[in-house]
Amino acid sequence: MSQQNTFSNPVSTKTLSIVKRSRKVIVVGGGIMGASAAWHLTKAGATVTLIERAPASVSTATASSFGWVGASASTPSDNPEAFAARLKALEEFARIERELGPLPIAARGALLWQATEDETGSMIAEHRAAGTRIECLSRVQIAIREPRLATLPPLAAWAPDDFALEPAAFARQLVAAAKAAGAYVRQGAVDAIETAGGQITGVLMAGQKIATDVVVLANGYGARTIAFTVGVDLPIHESPAVLIRFGVEAGIIRHLLCAPEIELRPALGGGLISAADYPENGEAGLPALATSTGDVIAQLLGMATTPPLLSINAAQRPMTADAVPLCGHVGQINGLYALVAHPGVILAPLLGRRCAEAILS
Template sequence: MNTAKEVIVIGAGIIGASIAWHLTRAGARVTVIADSAAGGVATPNSFAWINASWGNPEPYFRLRTRAMGEWTRLARQLPSIPLSWCGGLCWDLPADKLESYATEHLSWGYGIRRVGRDDAARIEPNLAELPDFALHVAAEGVAEPVAATRALLADAERHGARIISSTVTALAGTGGKISGVDISHGVVAADEVVIAAGAGSQHVAATVGVNLPIETPPGLIVHSRPYQKLLNGLVLAERLHMRQTAEGRIIAGSDFGGADPGMDPQVTVRELFAAMRAMLRGSEGLELDFHTVGYRPTPIDGFPIIGRADGMDSLYVAVMHSGITLAPAVGLFAAREILDGERDPLLAPYGLSRFAQ
């Protein structure tokens, strides 16, 4: 390993923070450049569900379950990360699809348990509406996203990383070789540049002719004021996903990605909050505090882009929607690939070159 390698990470969200932390711990000299505070734009607006749930092919399931394991490893190394394996109770699919999901994922080794109304009441006793049939996965969890990002960046900085608050206006280099980035103060040089800027990644990559085929759909999530404990874990009900944060806020969206804000976001906020209160016993004193609208960096095929850009060995890209779940594995794998040239087999389907086909 070349411990003297200079690496710039563009972006201070959970993905950029994890990559910077893993690179620093592996001996690289790291500079994080971001035009926003720790957490970036998408991370603070995340539902922060850590899972390997339904709707994905087995290779992506394997990457996500590996990432769940890496969260445990990361929390052991950095105990200040707020991580909770609180479990998830799910009935947001028709019964036949819920059963198909359970059968498939159980065959893959996912710890799903089928539950009825009585079990659901024991898991979440404050639910006003209980399902006749649901699935419970005790191994699913949450990481408070901004606090986790801050913990990673602070520890990286303690171990020598630099953090620069600035806008990257362009990548610098010639002949397919990226040599750094242009910022308002001039050029910052590096041996390798990592683009992990979420929704802003597309613009940065385009400055050297690299096309990142991503979309940035908005997602609205409502946040209550801190309140007494009403929820034990994640609740994924039909048209309403919710959880209670470490500080006692109940957050909710029409799904984990957030609601479509619609033509009048305030109407959407009021409807979501009313649905959330109606779903919970003991919520009479629950008050709305604020809402967020996050723009989720989502590659057009729904799967992550992780790896070097074709023809540019010194440019690495890490852009995905499932940033909270994948962050520790992506950080670990990216650091190994950047410093040692070892690409983990779990990343094989997720290179940028797949879009050239």
């Protein structure tokens, strides 16, 4: 299987001005990755059909994403190459906002602290060495930014460039922009890919063939099943994660918070959202996880009672075997591309653009 280097130098704007603009492209998956690919391809002149299976489902990877966009969301030393790629990807959001208008951002800026002051200081030093714009905040400065915190750490990291994005709303914004630029959107599931002479000729949906020159598999783990229909084995697996929503008054916290026991952010329009690891005992452990998370929030914010639970949803995140995003041609068939990566929300604008460049150059 051949795979394009995800982070190679992008094709220049001048090259894109002379691309083949008549190519028919089917993008499979209406989540954050597929929406980004569809918009970038349509904007660049391709004839795009976006196929969505369940755009309103709360169990999809996009709908269940926490939506933390920023360099401080990961540890540089864990994977230096991936961290550098995320820093590069963050630059794309300013471009997206210039072209689409305001993004569905729930909060700007992140406060982070570890269990001890020394650990927090080490985290700040590591991020600074890796190129993250990050500041040290004292207890007094923390209280100014988050006055509702009941227990204040002696030191926290302040990441002013980080923000909380509503992933599903962002995907819908990209889909709407793609449609406005001329993309078609169809509901349904792709059953198989059809080829002739080593070239993509179309996809099958409910027994009906839809002709195309290119297929972009951007539907997470589902891409693996579709790629199998033409003998391509994509190195993708699933990893579960949990998103918990609580009902509280708007403004109770102002920023992203990452403390030793919790990741928390405000929701756009009110409420709180927390990301959590999947329980070791599976679905049976979700109620207890919701309770313990609510208790941590109550203690953190000095609440007399735990905040009311609105929902708790578990979803499978698509992960690549080597943690390197799939973004480019796969297999030996002309016209077959894959676009699968984690963290999808951060990488989607960059990878969507590069996917369009790879297809149309």
